[in-house]
Amino acid sequence: MLLINCPCCGPRDEFEFRCGGQAHITRPEPPEAVSDKQWGDYLFTRVNPKGLSLERWVHAAGCRQWFNVARDTVTHEIRAVYPMGEGAPSLTTGAAQ
Numbered sequence: 001m002l003l004i005n006c007p008c009c010g011p012r013d014e015f016e017f018r019c020g021g022q023a024h025i026t027r028p029e030p031p032e033a034v035s036d037k038q039w040g041d042y043l044f045t046r047v048n049p050k051g052l053s054l055e056r057w058v059h060a061a062g063c064r065q066w067f068n069v070a071r072d073t074v075t076h077e078i079r080a081v082y083p084m085g086e087g088a089p090s091l092t093t094g095a096a097q
């Protein structure tokens with residue numbers, strides 16, 4: 001079980017949260033200049049790392065705020081919690097990719 005440190009509410013059980021998938025996905029612009037391959041990648045292609053994963057989470061049963069989490073998919077250790085719109089923290093992967 002994960003203990004996630006919500007930036008607004010503090011540490012809470014993972015059952016109060018929902019994962020929104022991979023963080024830092026940028027919508028390709030302008031839409032009329034984007035190829036079908038680029039648009040398909042934007043919609044459907046996600047990384048599935050063994051090790052450090054950058055994810056979006058929402059405190060669904062709490063403050064309902066979105067934030068980013070850097071989590072190790074092997075150990076489930078949460079390495080960092082940081083606000084939406086902020087760049088990824090510089091962390092080592094900790095495991096093979």
Ligand SMILES: [Zn+2]
Binds near residue numbers: 064
């Ligand atoms: Zn919260």
